Amino acid sequence: MSKLNVAVIGCGSIAQHRHLLEYQANEHVSITAVCDLVEERVEKVAQKYNAKAYTSYEELLAKENVDLVSVCLPNYLHAPVSIAALNAGNHVLCEKPMATSREEAERMIEAAEASGKTLMIAHNQRFVPSHQKAKELISEGAIGKVYSFRTAFGHGGPEGWSVDGEESWFFKKDEAYIGAMGDLGVHKADLLRYILGQEFVDVAGFVQNNAKSGITVDDNAVCILRSESGIVGTMAASWAYNPNEDNSTVIYGEKGTLRLEDDPEYSLVAQYTNGDVVNYQLGKIQSNDEGGQNNSHVIDHFVDSVLNGTEPLITGEEGMKSLDVILGALRSGETGQISRLEKVSK
Missing domain, CATH: 3.30.360.10 (Dihydrodipicolinate Reductase; domain 2)
Structure with a gap:
């Protein structure tokens, strides 16, 4: 079975200590592209994971043929980037809080329904x-x-x-x-x-x-x-x-x-x-105190949901x-x- 290609948008701490590590550890996934406004940061991350580096998420979504997108950005960008990724035909795992307003959250849910793609919110405490x-x-x-x-x-x-x-x-x-x-x-x-x-x-x-x-x-x-x-x-x-x-x-x-x-x-x-x-x-x-090496099970659950076509534990509605x-x-x-x-x- 071919691997799912994933792009991680935002290369801050949550991406480096959770998403990227856990995607790398998942046998069903290949990290294809990473994106961050800070060029030096994204180049370093891209080199580490043998991925393509972008400083524009719009360019990444237009050029890369990926299956999964992790949105690891400041809160105000969660909704617009998630919606753009869903509209581009990608399954999306968005960090919490999913949005900054109910209206934004509703638009994310509508985009997921229209695209037929999975939207999951990264609430790890359930696991x-x-x-x-x-x-x-x-x-x-x-x-x-x-x-x-x-x-x-x-x-x-x-x-x-x-x-x-x-x-x-x-x-x-x-x-x-x-x-x-x-x-x-x-x-x-x-x-x-x-x-x-x-x-x-x-x-x-x-x-x-x-x-x-x-x-x-x-x-x-x-x-x-x-x-x-x-x-x-x-x-x-x-x-x-x-x-x-x-x-x-x-x-x-x-x-x-x-x-x-x-x-x-x-x-x-x-x-x-x-x-x-x-x-x-x-x-x-x-815990952050442990250096982020322990598996949150969020990424594995997201990947399994996409592979099996099942509803994730934390849907957009649950996140809202x-x-x-x-x-x-x-x-x-x-x-x-x-x-x-x-x-x-x-």
Whole structure:
């Protein structure tokens, strides 16, 4: 079977530490082309992967015959480049958040439907073993009715991760649009929707810029979420957690509590009201601190979806629902009012 040709558009940290490494490790894929505005960067990456270098995504899409495109760009470019790639007949894996507005997200979904190509959003938290196990336990009723949750995703900020350091686009409103909430919060919104199997209907957001000077986006946020069945809980996203990352989630239920990535040794701890405690060692959660060498399973899942003609776990519609939670939190932070979330038709 011939290999799928892939182009990676945007050669920053997420491309270098996740997409390119994982495409290279996938036996069904050949990295054909890479693109970045910074010529020196893209030439170096192209040489490493024996790919053709471009500084214009339009030129790449016009000249290269590729099957897959990874969009690893600043947030404001996610929608236009994804739409261009879909219109060019490519399957697209887009980094999160999928867009900067609901309207952009809807246009991406429409482009995927019109082209008949796969659109997947790179929410990697669904593939973490402890998260998958927790979803399984909740769905089979192990902890009974779920009452509440708390989840957090925080670290010291993208300057320690982005290729551009303190000059990163992550800190610029016109390029990122959303700060810590778009970088980290949207991951947790997606995770909670996945684990609980429910949509959120209300969100109250306290969204601040209080930790880093000279940036124009949010860097510290706490939100209160309410699901359609009345589950209430908190979600925090922060670039102010020093020195260690927090990527934990706790689910409180009628018959017990599930602690995900909250214990240094056990990735999942199930504490039941009858006194039983079950400790699961399921492998560490993916972390930037580990140099990005561990497989996120996002690329493999995307490739498998295309090869098998199956719907990916995080479709455009799923990405839009998770984006809606974040946009609702931002609206709430600006207005001081609780945001009622729109229903996604599909």
